Amino acid sequence: MAPGTAVVLRGAADVLPVAALPHLRGAAHVFGVDEPPPAPGPLVELARAEPVVLVAVSAADPAAAALVAAGAPVIGLPVGAGLLDAVAVMDRLRSPGGCPWDAEQDHETLRQYLVEETFELLEAIEDGDRAAMREELGDVLLQVLFHARVAAEHGSDAFTVDDVAAELVAKLVGRHPHVFAGGDSAVRDSSTQQVRWEELKQQEKQRESSVDGVALGQPAVALAAKLAQRTKRAGFPVDLLPEGDDSGATLFAVAALAKLAGEDPETELRAVARTFAGNVRAAETAARLEGITTLDTEDWRRFWPANVEV
Incomplete structure (x- = not known):
């Protein structure tokens, strides 16, 4: 040769x-x-x-x-070169002669898909399904590329996927001075890095409140946990958490206290909910095997997995 x-x-x-x-x-x-x-x-x-x-x-x-x-x-191509292919495909779909459906979408119409794909990825992670994770990560990436392509067409305030990437790089470098700037005495381990991240974010964004920037649209349990985490860093006393006999105050307090104890209440609750759903399916399947299609209270008790001998 x-x-x-x-x-x-x-x-x-x-x-x-x-x-x-x-x-x-x-x-x-x-x-x-x-x-x-x-x-x-x-x-x-x-x-x-x-x-x-x-x-x-x-x-x-x-x-x-x-x-x-x-x-x-x-x-071969360097790692990440496939992202350029993905951008090119998205541009083709959105351009004249591409896909009519893609051409009609905007940020508002795409919102539902961003939420759906995120939860589908979360489910794949919880299931430990590597093939599904790879696919769902691609679907989440599609949402990023799609929104960036739509943003590039804005008449007065356009930005591109390169602008998105550049801002991300600047943020990652700026929030990790211990890695990119020759050291940071405030960072000694992962815990102090989290504290430093929030300090740098506060400086960058010049926020006036400890809860500024918390996404209020996230699931309620995760929202309560995030608010408790943020306010704890600001010295908020635990005894001022919401009190009351209503379910909202009780759920907030449980989620907040769990987060402050080092747990992730959103993940914990999802795990219990998924187990409950699995038990419901198991009981219904066991009942069908005996020819029962409509379960009454006693049937549920009889076929509930905890009451079935294996």
Whole structure:
């Protein structure tokens, strides 16, 4: 195999890896861009005589596989290059000639999908389903790309997915001075890092209240826990938590106290709810096996998993 010969992988957005530049500059022949490659046999023979670069989507393509089998290295795309492909696909869907449904959406119509996909990802995590996690993470990413693409079309206050990424990078770097700025004596472990994160956030956003920035639209148990966590850092006394005989005050107090004790009440309650749903299905299934389709109170007690001998 002639020195300089290589298989270079490209993404759907026609992005090539930087590491391929020396090979491309020194190649006698570059196939797969403007010129299709010859058949695998002649391609390998040519590559033995002079440097050849084959640009391919996959190393499994017949011509690429033949070069690799003959000893040619594969120069792949860097981690994250697939995000460029995802952006390109989203742009295609949203552009003229793309998908009519995608073209009609805006931030408001997409809100329901962002919530749905987030909860589907949460369920996949709780189930430990790795394949579902991979799929649902993609669906959540789609929502980010979709909203960013819609935002790029705004008439007076447009921003792009690159602006979103740049702001995220700036935030991560700014909130981790112990990593990116040569050290931070205030950070000694994960607990002090959380405190430092909130301090830096407070400085950046110039918030006047300890509860500024708490998303009031999140589920109520998680909201109560977050409010308790934020106010505790501000020195709020526990005895001033809401009191009363109504269910709202009781639920708030339970969620707040659980969070202050180091628990995650939203996760704990979801786990109990999922177990309850599973027990309901199990009881209904056991009843159907005995020909019972409508359960009365005694049937529920009889078939409830805790009362069934295994």
